Amino acid sequence: MDASNLSIREINSLFTKKELKPSELYSKVFENAANSEAALHAHLTLFEEENIKKAAESDKRFSNGESASLLDGIPIAIKDNINIKNYKTTCSSKMLSNYTSPYDATVIEKLKEQNTLFTGKTNLDEFAMGSSTENSAFGLTKNPWNTDYVPGGSSGGSAASVGARSSIAALGSDTGGSIRQPASFCGLVGFKPTYGTVSRFGLVAFASSLDQIGPITKTVDDSRIIFSSISGEDSRDATSVINNQLNIPSDNTATIGVIKELMEDGISDEAKNEVNKVVEILKSKGYKVKEISIPIIKLSISIYYLIAPAECSANLARFDGVRYGLRVDGNTSYEMMENTRAEGFGAEVKRRILLGTYALSAGYYDEYYGKALQARKEMIDEFAKTFKDVDYLISPTTPTQAFKSGEKTSNPLEMYMSDLCTIPANLAGLPAISIPTGLSKDELPLGVQIMSKPLSDNSLLDFSEIIENEVQFDGQPKGWL
Numbered sequence: 001m002d003a004s005n006l007s008i009r010e011i012n013s014l015f016t017k018k019e020l021k022p023s024e025l026y027s028k029v030f031e032n033a034a035n036s037e038a039a040l041h042a043h044l045t046l047f048e049e050e051n052i053k054k055a056a057e058s059d060k061r062f063s064n065g066e067s068a069s070l071l072d073g074i075p076i077a078i079k080d081n082i083n084i085k086n087y088k089t090t091c092s093s094k095m096l097s098n099y100t101s102p103y104d105a106t107v108i109e110k111l112k113e114q115n116t117l118f119t120g121k122t123n124l125d126e127f128a129m130g131s132s133t134e135n136s137a138f139g140l141t142k143n144p145w146n147t148d149y150v151p152g153g154s155s156g157g158s159a160a161s162v163g164a165r166s167s168i169a170a171l172g173s174d175t176g177g178s179i180r181q182p183a184s185f186c187g188l189v190g191f192k193p194t195y196g197t198v199s200r201f202g203l204v205a206f207a208s209s210l211d212q213i214g215p216i217t218k219t220v221d222d223s224r225i226i227f228s229s230i231s232g233e234d235s236r237d238a239t240s241v242i243n244n245q246l247n248i249p250s251d252n253t254a255t256i257g258v259i260k261e262l263m264e265d266g267i268s269d270e271a272k273n274e275v276n277k278v279v280e281i282l283k284s285k286g287y288k289v290k291e292i293s294i295p296i297i298k299l300s301i302s303i304y305y306l307i308a309p310a311e312c313s314a315n316l317a318r319f320d321g322v323r324y325g326l327r328v329d330g331n332t333s334y335e336m337m338e339n340t341r342a343e344g345f346g347a348e349v350k351r352r353i354l355l356g357t358y359a360l361s362a363g364y365y366d367e368y369y370g371k372a373l374q375a376r377k378e379m380i381d382e383f384a385k386t387f388k389d390v391d392y393l394i395s396p397t398t399p400t401q402a403f404k405s406g407e408k409t410s411n412p413l414e415m416y417m418s419d420l421c422t423i424p425a426n427l428a429g430l431p432a433i434s435i436p437t438g439l440s441k442d443e444l445p446l447g448v449q450i451m452s453k454p455l456s457d458n459s460l461l462d463f464s465e466i467i468e469n470e471v472q473f474d475g476q477p478k479g480w481l
């Protein structure tokens with residue numbers, strides 16, 4: 001038995017029964033990292049040395065029967081846009097290549113309280129802008145199922161790490177799909193909680209009204225354990241909400257809606273087949289399934305690519321050569337800022353800042369940004385109406401399987417299209433999860449996405465676990481252990 005393949009609850013039970021020590025598991029995940037990092041480049045930094053002492057402390061707690069936490073001694077990888085005190089937070093950008101965090105993000109504080117072990121910081125698209133982890137200033141990450149393909153993005157390093165078992169689980173951030181899309185490309189579970197349930201304090205902001213931290217894991221239960229540990233109201237995040245969960249039935253008294261607009265052109269037959277397969281299973285178990293139309297979903301990408309760049313242009317204004325990270329000198333302070341931003345940011349980040357500044361400029365504000373806000377409001381209302389009729393919505397997570405490295409880099413619009421199914425949940429603040437369900441004919445993972453109404457995260461996880469148990473996806477890429 002290889003412990004790095006087990007779920008968090010299984011590992012914890014071995015720790016408790018003293019059949020496995022945290023330090024043994026810790027060595028095993030670093031052995032997996034040694035076998036896979038050269039080929040995959042999931043991590044920007046690995047913390048092996050620093051945590052050996054902490055692993056030994058976990059050993060001691062379990063041997064004395066003193067551990068009270070399911071996450072005690074569990075090695076977790078952290079996306080490198082989440083601050084861990086005294087470690088670098090680079091956001092995979094030259095701009096922050098020498099930046100060390102002076103504080104912990106709230107999610108990190110919470111995981112430290114649980115005695116989680118951090119394995120390292122994972123690669124991402126620069127400032128979380130991208131869908132393939134090809135926009136990192138520090139090199140590509142590859143898909144553990146087949147290294148010719150991208151792992152997805154922007155949390156591609158986190159997904160590749162869990163896929164190759166160089167961590168047991170990982171944290172990512174999801175602004176338009178960056179947890180769910182890479183999880184789906186790598187055969188994993190990716191969960192974006194309801195907006196506001198997990199504090200964004202200490203997450204480097206990309207588009208603040210959309211950003212959300214969440215887990216990438218092997219199983220739904222692992223996501224549940226991490227979500228329950230990192231969620232909760234936080235006075236340091238003004239958009240944080242009280243996590244009062246709604247109870248929705250997850251058994252076969254629930255009604256499921258298949259989103260018509262996400263089963264049409266632009267979605268591959270393979271992706272549709274996965275949804276149909278799950279629908280058949282649900283019907284056979286007595287669930288009521290019906291087709292639902294939410295026409296405004298077709299506008300998701302247009303709405304997102306006005307709102308996200310607008311917010312990013314404001315958030316990234318702070319990287320000016322004065323306050324953080326890189327400074328490139330110039331003859332005047334204006335020239336210094338210009339040189340710093342020209343050298344510090346990569347092409348995709350510059351494209352987004354330009355788009356956002358344009359959309360917010362006087363004369364265009366109402367025409368572009370204002371209209372996008374109106375459409376977003378309409379989408380929120382449409383979802384609220386839909387959830388009067390159905391309890392859960394099902395769709396593919398991504399229009400296709402993972403694509404090849406380099407395949408979409410010269411065509412940003414095509415790259416943007418890969419988030420068609422995931423963006424609506426961010427625009428409406430809904431909880432959404434991707435569950436792996438099968439393999440394509442190229443032997444690459446495919447997944448389905450389930451969404452539900454705000455603050456029904458726990459019910460969504462329960463329902464997803466039922467699907468997971470029925471589908472029995474064998475989620476292990478070969479060759480890294």
Ligand code: GLN
Nearest residue numbers: 128130174175176177178
């Ligand atoms: N791929 C989307 C983008 O490029 C979403 C990114 C994200 O969720 N961080 O903006």
